[in-house]
Amino acid sequence: FYFAWAGMRRADRTFLTMHVALLAGGRGEYHAALDYGLSVFPVAFYDTEQRLALARRFRPRALYGTTSYFGHLAAVAGDEVGTLGVEILLTGAEAASIAWFEKLQRQFKARAADRYGLTQMAVDHMFTCEHGIGTRERPGILHNVDPYVLLEVIDPETGRHVKDGEAGEIVVTSLYRTDVPMIRCRTRDRAVYRAAGACPCGRSWPGIEIGSVGRIDDMKKIKGINVWPQAVDELLFGDPEVEEYQVRLTTDERAGDLATLRVMPAASLNAAKRAALQETLAKALRQKIGIGFAVEVLAPGALDRSTYKARRWIDERVQLRS
Ligand SMILES: [Zn+2]
CATH class of the missing domain: 3.40.50.980 (Rossmann fold)
Structure with a gap:
């Protein structure tokens, strides 16, 4: 497929x-x-x-x-x-x-x-159709290959299936694995569920929305606000000046959260342009994410580019866990 x-x-x-x-x-x-x-x-x-x-x-x-x-x-x-x-x-x-x-x-x-799979399933089972990744207004859908895998997206609190367009936790059941049965396995992956027929291709296979997938554990609580790294990603890579970035979370002397965004621009910028980019990003982050980030603009090549799975978040906060 x-x-x-x-x-x-x-x-x-x-x-x-x-x-x-x-x-x-x-x-x-x-x-x-x-x-x-x-x-x-x-x-x-x-x-x-x-x-x-x-x-x-x-x-x-x-x-x-x-x-x-x-x-x-x-x-x-x-x-x-x-x-x-x-x-x-x-x-x-x-x-x-x-x-x-x-x-x-x-x-x-x-x-x-694009494709989606799980190590536990030992297979990829969701794929974009002819409409590919779609657009920001209408994101594409990773269709679940329904005859082989049962896909559910549940509200992690209640266990109930979410409605079309709502986010929840992906739960999968393999209908052909017999050696290591996979029955209603909670993945800790979060995504927006799209029901059968939601895609312009008209297929009756449900799936999840492109760009909505993230680890449930990835959600960061910063200054008391839930922050999805995906949203920060969307904002930063939507800016053509941004080549790569890194977010460092630390604890300040008053035990408050400090979020520092280090941005690597695609081209080297003079002082005025650096300051402008810094201001634009800080403002956009405050507006869209809801918290203040200290923004540092680096020189091109200053950050290691990830060659495998991107590792962009570093959490060095002093954790108080109950
Ligand atoms: Zn489709």
Whole structure:
């Protein structure tokens, strides 16, 4: 379903950027791609420069890997990624905002097709259809491959199923795993549920909304306010000047929370432009997230770009847990 909906054809040259090792992630992708009949180039063994050299030579139609790795590749290659002839980015293995997907699509001049799976399920079972990631106004839907997996999205407090358009915790049941049964497994993943028929494609398979997925445990309580890292992500990657960022949470001398946002711009900025970006972001964060952040604008290259799953939040607060 994933490959067909993404517009992949048999024998399409596909660079697999995930390692094929003993982990489910990477092996699942490799075998699925072979089974579909793609020409798979397992390039994870090579470093990013070598992968780029191989891409220039073999001109893959698709890249298959984790979402944040494609961001890393684009940052290393610069404008060249838009000239490699890549048409399809098979993203996944982590939650990402619509703004992040849009940025990738612009950089590669390709369209993204996303997937969702769980290690416990040993499979990906939700995929975007022909409508892909959609738009911020109308986000795409990761459709659950219904005949094999039962998807529920529940209110974690009451255990009741949420309505179309509401957020809750993803609960999955595998209808074919017999060795390690998976029955109503609570994932601690939070997402917005979309009922059957909610997607313009008209399919009767329900799913979850793109850009709405996050870990329930990821929710940060900062200065007494619930903050979803996804919302901060959306805001920052919606600004074309922002290349990468990091949020550091600390405790001040009065035991209050301190949130510091360190932003790495795409290009080097003079003092006036730095100050302007700092002010714009601080204002936008206060308005949309509801708390004040200390904003520092760094030099390009100052932050390590994440090559696997993005690690953007550092929580160093003195925790008082009851
Ligand atoms: Zn659809």
